[in-house]
Amino acid sequence: MGRGVSVLGFLAGRYLLGLGRRTHVAAVSAISFGAMALGAAALVLTLALLEGFQATIRAQLAEAGVHAELRPRAGRVLPGGDWIAQLRARHPELEVRASSGGAVWCLGGDGAVPAELEAVDTMSRVEVNRVLAARLGIGAGSELTIASPKLVLTPLGPMPMRRRVVVDAVSPMRPDDDRAVVLVPTRIGAALLDLGAPRTVALRAKDPAQAWRVASVVQAEIPKGVEVVSFAELNRPLLAALTLERVMIGFGVALVMAVAALNLLCNLALLAAEKRADVALLTAIGLPASRVRRLFILLGLGVGALGGVLGTLLGGAGAWILDRTHALPLPRGVFIVSHVPFRVTPGAVALVLGVSIAAALLASLAPARAASRRDVLEGLRYE
Amino acid sequence: MSDELVIARGVRKGYGAGERRVEVLRGLDLAVERGEMLAVVGPSGVGKSTLLHLIGLLDRPDAGELLVFGSDTSRLSVEERARWRNRRIGFVFQFHALLPEFTLEENVAMPLLIAGEPRRTALAAAAELIASVGLDHRRGHFPDELSGGEQQRGAVARALVASPELLLADEPTGNLDAANAEILFGAFEELHLSRGLTSVIVTHNEALASRCGRTLRLSGADVEVACSRT
Known part of the structure; x- marks a missing residue:
């Protein structure tokens, strides 16, 4: 496996770098790379923006509200x-x-x-x-x-x-x-x-950061006939709306990645057609079809995953700068914060990288399959 | 071990289907002995390249029996065929002598890299072969910086870098002028002898074919094979 990957990595790297003056292949790859990077950056920025606002709202909830409530069970009194x-x-x-x-x-x-x-x-x-x-x-x-x-x-x-x-x-x-x-x-x-x-007993932690734990802390200590309503349950409608908002907007922006992946698919198909003679020659001198397939998947992953990593870094850096410099102010009195907050979380970074790799992999499968199934003799005759 | 590296018995091969089907090889019988240098000549379309592709495990016969290195090729798996093409058979083609994104040295080393040899070992072996075809000063050049003759000599070096037993060349001088064709064929002859190769060379050049140990003439007639020892 390691040896196979090393020659495939060598081939893929050279095709992507465009040495030997075959720069149009590298140029096409660069376009796909840029598209994937832009998609990843847009997704990171959007998730950071959503997380920034939602973290502010959650913090305000914890700051202002009750962290848990003790209520009599139905039909009873405390x-x-x-x-x-x-x-x-x-x-x-x-x-x-x-x-x-x-x-x-x-x-x-x-x-x-x-x-x-x-x-x-x-x-x-x-x-x-x-x-x-x-x-x-x-x-x-x-x-x-x-x-x-x-x-x-x-x-x-x-x-x-x-x-x-x-x-x-x-x-x-x-x-x-x-x-x-x-x-x-x-x-x-x-x-x-x-x-x-x-009628009720309201519980608040003196440290608002502990709001989510309060219910579990007192759960074992309350008498029968009393139920504990946790912070999450008290705020269920709002928290559910926030989650839905994040999922839907994240999904919408992830469509940018889908478009970038389609671009990658087209470019890999173009590359497979452009390299039909090279692939035929490589097959003739002993590169099996399975490794031709892996070569094109590696090319797709090289473009997609590296584009995703670059886009994630750019998006993350952009979000950090925008948040630190308060570059996007908001009118006072209208919003609860003075500037647009951005917050990049490890989960969002992992999600974007995962989406990038998955999109690149999916986009590579069809061109890789086509390249590995192309008639070798036809490729050798192709002038 | 048999002295016959390639044995074909009643090999048939055609292309297309129905009324448009063209039978190229119709019951070919052939034996190529170990160490032999065989030229295959004939007009276009009679199946010279097809024969080479069959022997080189790039294609399969429709009927008949084809043994290469003593093994029935119909029983070889796809992986085995690829491995034999990599290790036991060297190819030189008329077109696409070299991969354009790689230097001459990298091109020549490619079969060894595919075989999983360490890069340093592969490049060292490539350098040795490149020197033997007189291109030592061109090692780091890309193909578009080489002449047609130099590219074909590079292709010969690549074909031999994995020390194959069988060398197959499909009109290797087809795109070269007379002087370069002579240089290339000289390299063939020298390497054939020095490395104890068995070579099958498809060519339209009768003069070069006459320098091979034996010539196989293919024609469109029913009885297609005419062998002559020169």
Whole structure:
């Protein structure tokens, strides 16, 4: 095998380099090489762009959202006891928030909007999320009136119970969450609503990078009747959409590779026709048909795989430079990032190299088969 | 071991099918002895090259028996035929003497490289053969830098680099002027003798054919073979 490859490598290398002034073969090969390199570079850049945006979105999800949620199983309520306190004590790396609540109206500078009140046992201040802040035109330091469905008797008759609070902070939110939420300490919540037992327990790792592990960390420690909803499950629709986006756009751009592979196929067929006399001579002096086939596959792989490697390097370098130099700025306030982010992952590099090699191999098979089956005597007579 | 390197018995070969079929060889009987230099002459289309291709294991007879090196060629696998062409048979063709992308030295070394010899060994053997055909000063040249005669001498060197027992040449002087044809044929004669080869040379050149040990004349007649010892 090694010896066979060495003479085939010698032949293929010389044909591709175009020594002996047969530069048109080398020129045709260079065109195929360039096409494969361009296709690979386009695919790497696209995957890097998608990964850059999606990594930003995932990071924001982890930064702003809940990393796991403990809910009662269907038809039950969260059990009593001190298991929540024990969970908190055993996992100082986690923020454990038991919350309950209900629907309220929030009145601010721009009017009134329906919102969800969440009374959180660990909170000592009032927060609103960005949706509520935007709808009411309020921010940290603003006054907010929360009106509950509970009625109180006033000289003017029954009126909704109200509580005026000062907003301490505007909390971040998940990108796909459009609910208006006000978070208050339990004592405020209890004054406005009949809270009862906690409805959910939200878990957050203090290090957002650990968001994906939180569910598995606490899984074995929760009482019966409670289910753990992981970070991935909480964000399933968005994460599925991101995956679908990556697959579809990656597939679309991979069609560039398919076009490049078709170009390679045409050029190899041309090369096989151009070299029919040479192949006949090589066969006559002892090169078996099986090795003629391997020679043309090697030529295809030489062009395709090397083009793929070069394109991957160029695409990767381009993505790195664009990301580091913030060369593509985005309007502030419209996007969550200030520039177009690029992120090249080892998986994307492996994928592009694999696609390049597979495309080159597939493109080489038909010309290689044709070259190995061509009539030797006809080739020798060909002048 | 038999003294007959090639034996043909009732060998038939034709091309095409139906009404357009042309029978080229019709029951050829032939024996080529070890060490013999046989010239094959005859008008175009009578099957000189076809005979050479059959002996050289590049084609198969339609009928009859053809033994080369004592073996029935119909029983050889594709791989064995390729191996024998590489190691035991040397070819010189009228066209495409050399591969254009390779230097003369690389062209001559090609059969050894195909056989799996290390590059250094193959190139050393090639250099020796190139010197023996008087082209030592042209070793590193590409074919388009060589004259037609030099290219054919290079082809002879390539045919012999793997030390074959049988040398087959298909009109090797067909594209050469008289002077170059003479130089090339001189090289043939010298290498044939010095290497103890068995040679079969197809040619239209009666003068050169007459210098071979025996001449096989092919014609279009039913009884095609006329052998004469010169």
